[in-house]
Amino acid sequence: MNAQFEYNQSVKIKKKWNLSEQFQHWSLCIMPMLLVFVFCYIPMGGIIIAFKDYRYDQGIFGSRWVGLNNIKFFFESSEFFRITWNTISMNILFIFVGILCAVVVAILLFELKHRITTMAFQTIMITPHFLSWVIVSYMVYAFLNPEYGILNRTLQLAGIGKIDWYSKPELWPGILLISFIWKNVGMDSILYYATLMGIDSSLFEAAYLDGANEWQKARYITFPCLIPIITLLTILKIGSIFRADFGLFYQIPRDVGALYQTTDVIDTYIFRNLRTLGNIGMSSAVGLLQSLVGFVLVMITNHLSKKIDPDGGLF
Amino acid sequence: MKKNDSVKQFLIILFFIILCLIIVIPLIVVISVSLSSEKDIAVNGYCLFPRLFDLSAYRYVFLNQTEIINAYKVTFIFSMLTMILAVLLMSMIAYPLSRSNFKSKRFVAFYLYFTTLFGGGLVPSYILITQYLHLNDTIWVYIIPYLITPWYIFMIRTFFQNIPNEIIESMLIDGAIEYTIYYKIMLPLSKPVLATVALFVFLGKWNDWMTSMLYINQDKYISLQYLLQRIMKNIELLRDTNSGTVQMMASMDIPAETVRMAMAVVVAGPVLVIFPFFQKYFTKGLTVGSVKG
Numbered sequence: 001m002n003a004q005f006e007y008n009q010s011v012k013i014k015k016k017w018n019l020s021e022q023f024q025h026w027s028l029c030i031m032p033m034l035l036v037f038v039f040c041y042i043p044m045g046g047i048i049i050a051f052k053d054y055r056y057d058q059g060i061f062g063s064r065w066v067g068l069n070n071i072k073f074f075f076e077s078s079e080f081f082r083i084t085w086n087t088i089s090m091n092i093l094f095i096f097v098g099i100l101c102a103v104v105v106a107i108l109l110f111e112l113k114h115r116i117t118t119m120a121f122q123t124i125m126i127t128p129h130f131l132s133w134v135i136v137s138y139m140v141y142a143f144l145n146p147e148y149g150i151l152n153r154t155l156q157l158a159g160i161g162k163i164d165w166y167s168k169p170e171l172w173p174g175i176l177l178i179s180f181i182w183k184n185v186g187m188d189s190i191l192y193y194a195t196l197m198g199i200d201s202s203l204f205e206a207a208y209l210d211g212a213n214e215w216q217k218a219r220y221i222t223f224p225c226l227i228p229i230i231t232l233l234t235i236l237k238i239g240s241i242f243r244a245d246f247g248l249f250y251q252i253p254r255d256v257g258a259l260y261q262t263t264d265v266i267d268t269y270i271f272r273n274l275r276t277l278g279n280i281g282m283s284s285a286v287g288l289l290q291s292l293v294g295f296v297l298v299m300i301t302n303h304l305s306k307k308i309d310p311d312g313g314l315f
Numbered sequence: 316m317k318k319n320d321s322v323k324q325f326l327i328i329l330f331f332i333i334l335c336l337i338i339v340i341p342l343i344v345v346i347s348v349s350l351s352s353e354k355d356i357a358v359n360g361y362c363l364f365p366r367l368f369d370l371s372a373y374r375y376v377f378l379n380q381t382e383i384i385n386a387y388k389v390t391f392i393f394s395m396l397t398m399i400l401a402v403l404l405m406s407m408i409a410y411p412l413s414r415s416n417f418k419s420k421r422f423v424a425f426y427l428y429f430t431t432l433f434g435g436g437l438v439p440s441y442i443l444i445t446q447y448l449h450l451n452d453t454i455w456v457y458i459i460p461y462l463i464t465p466w467y468i469f470m471i472r473t474f475f476q477n478i479p480n481e482i483i484e485s486m487l488i489d490g491a492i493e494y495t496i497y498y499k500i501m502l503p504l505s506k507p508v509l510a511t512v513a514l515f516v517f518l519g520k521w522n523d524w525m526t527s528m529l530y531i532n533q534d535k536y537i538s539l540q541y542l543l544q545r546i547m548k549n550i551e552l553l554r555d556t557n558s559g560t561v562q563m564m565a566s567m568d569i570p571a572e573t574v575r576m577a578m579a580v581v582v583a584g585p586v587l588v589i590f591p592f593f594q595k596y597f598t599k600g601l602t603v604g605s606v607k608g
Binding site for chain 1: 408430492494547
């Protein structure tokens with residue numbers, strides 16, 4: 001009887017709290033959600049600027065509608081092909097070379113038996129990831145400076161002569177690739193390294209007992225374990241192939257006009273039109289296209305990665 | 316077999332030593348130039364090791380540049396403020412998302428997640444911040460728009476979910492309400508992931524040059540990284556307009572090349588010092604948190 005009473009009591013208390021539980025949860029959510037609304041959802045509505053002749057004095061709603069003119073101008077401009085090509089080709093280069101380097105580093109780290117050495121190497125390799133592109137641009141400059149730079153000094157000593165790096169656009173895809181790998185290889189390899197660490201070690205022991213050599217172990221254990229995650233990351237990165245790393249493409253070539261031919265990408269183009277040229281129509285039109293194409297691509301790649309691995313998608 | 320193995324280990328270690336050298340050499344070059352004397356640079360160019368040890372570049376940076384000290388202050392303040400507020404707010408929303416009794420969990424998660432799929436882009440945000448919110452030329456522009464990052468929220472949430480449910484249940488039976496559980500259980504038990512996120516947010520802000528470039532026109536509010544970027548540009552400008560300027564500056568004993576690199580060292584310094592201490596934490600935080608939303 002008494003027990004029954006207590007039980008009812010506790011149910012009642014639970015019921016009463018159930019209401020305020022939801023309230024408590026919501027009250028914790030509300031501030032962050034408000035911030036997201038203001039800084040993410042309101043700008044989404046702002047894409048209508050792409051269809052307007054935006055003027056600061058007239059505001060978003062006062063400016064004249066121009067329909068698809070902004071987008072048409074962009075497609076007709078000479079820059080359209082250049083920035084699209086640069087963005088896509090550089091991103092493809094980054095994806096493949098980046099993943100290859102990160103996987104090689106991860107496999108070799110995994111082969112290292114000494115824990116503390118592994119940690120030390122890892123720490124050094126991750127460090128560049130936390131330096132800003134501005135700092136990296138100083139380093140690149142220290143190598144490429146036409147008069148004092150290390151590369152030109154070395155080339156002169158070797159009797160080859162100076163190269164004016166900052167006026168030779170054809171060299172820049174390589175320079176950008178090296179900068180990108182230098183900064184990211186350590187960080188990117190962590191994920192593959194973690195995957196390798198997750199492999200059941202009894203597999204390797206069994207292979208060893210069966211007399212497998214190094215190559216066979218790699219061929220039948222290491223690679224098969226890595227391939228799903230490599231495929232997944234490749235596909236997901238292809239989903240954001242229209243987004244360039246603004247810092248890399250803006251800071252490393254130091255916004256030198258002579259290099260635009262190979263270093264100008266969608267993101268630097270948007271920035272330049274917004275802040276330097278004041279061409280808001282063009283800038284917002286390109287931004288809209290980038291967002292839309294990016295969205296569609298992410299949806300497609302997510303669908304693909306789910307087909308490969310049911311748990312694999314982002315959502 | 317045994318011998319073969321040690322040869323392999325040796326080769327791998329050799330590989331990593333070379334790789335780490337490649338990664339470290341650019342850093343060493345910058346530091347070494349900053350410690351050289353200007354005249355030596357003018358004669359011999361940049362070098363891996365300073366021929367003549369000279370601290371005058373640093374003296375110049377700290378004594379003559381009120382700008383850099385001011386930028387240091389501004390950057391430190393907004394980085395700290397963003398870090399504290401961001402960790403607080405993101406853990407706040409991560410908590411309900413981690414609890415099974417929150418009915419609108421899916422909606423809130425999608426609400427956050429959608430922003431990573433689609434965004435308005437640079438122009439609408441720029442117009443919103445400058446024309447409607449009028450945050451430009453204030454220190455708040457560095458902080459408020461950058462407080463919420465969905466990925467970090469999901470990272471924290473995953474960590475929260477891994478905390479044994481029994482602890483929460485027993486707290487509930489003892490009559491605790493959700494706020495108490497969040498504050499007394501979740502936050503103290505989640506230090507690794509909170510430290511990881513805090514470090515990421517802090518370093519992200521410390522390395523922020525874009526906000527200044529977009530929104531700040533007054534010199535007293537510019538960030539360190541942007542100052543650095545501008546110095547690079549200004550010296551280039553001088554060189555382009557008048558090729559004699561650099562020699563002139565050298566003859567006037569105002570170090571240009573070395574000061575530039577000294578500034579880079581001063582700006583990057585805190586990152587290089589802080590970061591290795593956190594490494595232990597965040598490899599854990601990263602691998603635990605690398606789970607999708």
